[in-house]
Amino acid sequence: MTCSILVGGAWGDEGKGKCITYLCDNDKPDIIARGGVGPNAGHSVEFNGEKYGLRLVPSGFVQTEAKLMIGAGVLVDPEVFYHELEYLSKYKVAERVSIDPRCSIITPEHKERDVKSEYLAKKIGSTGSGCGPANSDRVLRVAKYAKDVPELEDYLLDVSLATNEALDNGEDVFIEGSQGFALSLYYGTYPFVTSKDTTASSFAADVGIGPTRIDEVINVFKSYITRVGEGPFPTEISQEEAEAKGIEEYGVVTGRRRRVGSFDFDLAKESCRINGATQIALTCVDRLYPDCARTQDIQDLSADTREFISQVEQETGVPVTIISTGPDLKDTIDLRDELL
Numbered sequence: 001m002t003c004s005i006l007v008g009g010a011w012g013d014e015g016k017g018k019c020i021t022y023l024c025d026n027d028k029p030d031i032i033a034r035g036g037v038g039p040n041a042g043h044s045v046e047f048n049g050e051k052y053g054l055r056l057v058p059s060g061f062v063q064t065e066a067k068l069m070i071g072a073g074v075l076v077d078p079e080v081f082y083h084e085l086e087y088l089s090k091y092k093v094a095e096r097v098s099i100d101p102r103c104s105i106i107t108p109e110h111k112e113r114d115v116k117s118e119y120l121a122k123k124i125g126s127t128g129s130g131c132g133p134a135n136s137d138r139v140l141r142v143a144k145y146a147k148d149v150p151e152l153e154d155y156l157l158d159v160s161l162a163t164n165e166a167l168d169n170g171e172d173v174f175i176e177g178s179q180g181f182a183l184s185l186y187y188g189t190y191p192f193v194t195s196k197d198t199t200a201s202s203f204a205a206d207v208g209i210g211p212t213r214i215d216e217v218i219n220v221f222k223s224y225i226t227r228v229g230e231g232p233f234p235t236e237i238s239q240e241e242a243e244a245k246g247i248e249e250y251g252v253v254t255g256r257r258r259r260v261g262s263f264d265f266d267l268a269k270e271s272c273r274i275n276g277a278t279q280i281a282l283t284c285v286d287r288l289y290p291d292c293a294r295t296q297d298i299q300d301l302s303a304d305t306r307e308f309i310s311q312v313e314q315e316t317g318v319p320v321t322i323i324s325t326g327p328d329l330k331d332t333i334d335l336r337d338e339l340l
């Protein structure tokens, strides 16, 4: 019985999608439960040669034996949910996904308020997915719950009860966080943050699992940092420099060009502390060090790459257990056995 939480270490888009897919395909957890804010997230999943962009349904859907759940803390946009059921029909997601009846609903009006707000859309650079206004209605206690939407009736399940019972029965539960540490409403670069805390403790609460039941917190970092939207970014480099290094990027949800920067050891240290990280997954190592593209054995990494990885471990005090060297699941070095 293991309960693991995967979190983003910086401003989101750390490659959580790939890490979740790898870990779920490899470890085959019985339940994969989504925590986090809501459909402002965009996870990229590449599996069996196909690419998927996901906003709400757990990215672990590729593990076809697993039950998929959306925890009470997550905002549900029924339009996004139905779209993803259709989009992932090949994986029989509709037959195994559940939503907690206490999830708050995003309405078209929330999306309009988000997009039309000068402050949210322009100053903060929100995703326009309605999450901020929906969470504010939730705080004001006027939001609608999933249990109030008749079309969602067939999908309702007490996710807290189901996940805790599964753990009691010796099953494995994997909690997917979304966004990233530096976007946390409490610990991020306020006010340029999202509408909720985005650390491991909140993701556990989103799903309804208490802190004493969590075994592993996997903190995902990309080997360089990206940020979409406005706000401070201490290690930012110019777009020209990013292009020269071949690390320019565009967002999954918004298509916006991402700001790019070098790895931030101070941020990584704080992120590991507040998340209580027990492991680090380091992605896109190949984009920083092209000579290690698709490498599957730690021994084959160049001296520079290994030096960078050990610096990450030294500065954070947390072991790097997963090294991602390419988009394919095979392009992964898994060092978790060495921890045992």
Ligand code: GTP
Residues within 6 Å of the ligand: 008, 012, 013, 014, 015, 016, 017, 018, 042, 043, 044, 045, 046, 249, 251, 252, 283, 284, 285, 286, 287, 324, 325, 326, 327, 328
């Ligand atoms: P999260 O929001 O954290 O889930 O990240 P994301 O999945 O949204 O990341 P993003 O949208 O930036 O997409 C990452 C892209 O890079 C996807 O196409 C992934 O398949 C791919 N990718 C993930 N890990 C690696 C890696 O280690 N190396 C390379 N070259 N590509 C990767």
Ligand code: IMP
Residues within 6 Å of the ligand: 011, 012, 013, 037, 040, 041, 042, 124, 125, 126, 127, 128, 129, 130, 131, 132, 178, 179, 180, 183, 192, 193, 194, 195, 228, 229, 230
């Ligand atoms: P909101 O969450 O849509 O209100 O957006 C607030 C800020 O968080 C903006 O800067 C967004 O770009 C950022 N943000 C929210 N979710 C994500 C995510 O999943 N990845 C990257 N940035 C995000």
Ligand code: MG
Residues within 6 Å of the ligand: 012, 013, 014, 041, 042, 043, 044, 252
């Ligand atoms: Mg993303």
